[in-house]
Amino acid sequence: MTTGLIIIHILICIGLVLAILLQSGKGSDLGAAFGGSSQTLFGSTGAMPFLNKLTAGVAIGFMITSLSLAFIASRVPKSSIMQGKAKTQQEIPVRAGEQPGIPSGPSTEKE
Numbered sequence: 001m002t003t004g005l006i007i008i009h010i011l012i013c014i015g016l017v018l019a020i021l022l023q024s025g026k027g028s029d030l031g032a033a034f035g036g037s038s039q040t041l042f043g044s045t046g047a048m049p050f051l052n053k054l055t056a057g058v059a060i061g062f063m064i065t066s067l068s069l070a071f072i073a074s075r076v077p078k079s080s081i082m083q084g085k086a087k088t089q090q091e092i093p094v095r096a097g098e099q100p101g102i103p104s105g106p107s108t109e110k111e
Contacts, residue, residue, distance in 0.1 A: 002072055009065040016062050019055040023048070 002069075005065060005068055005072070009062070009069060012058060012061045012065055016055070016058045019051060019058050023051050023055065
């Protein structure tokens, strides 16, 4: 399921980039003011309403897949490779002049 969602997310990302790049900038209609033809392929209104809706739809899909992937990644796995807890060695404070691991001074054990 996660792999399929990642593939869909990547396709939506590519679609979002393409939808944004296909939109014209704010200064693109300047040529039409001087008699040039602007956006004649999509009619007199241009492709802006269609591209705006397409971009909004793809952005919503991007948000949904992003949140879904984040939710899946945050879940605690039910099984783990690590079965036990890691054993840690506690550090023993060493006094000045002593070597770690070697007892110093008289032994208090009875023989």
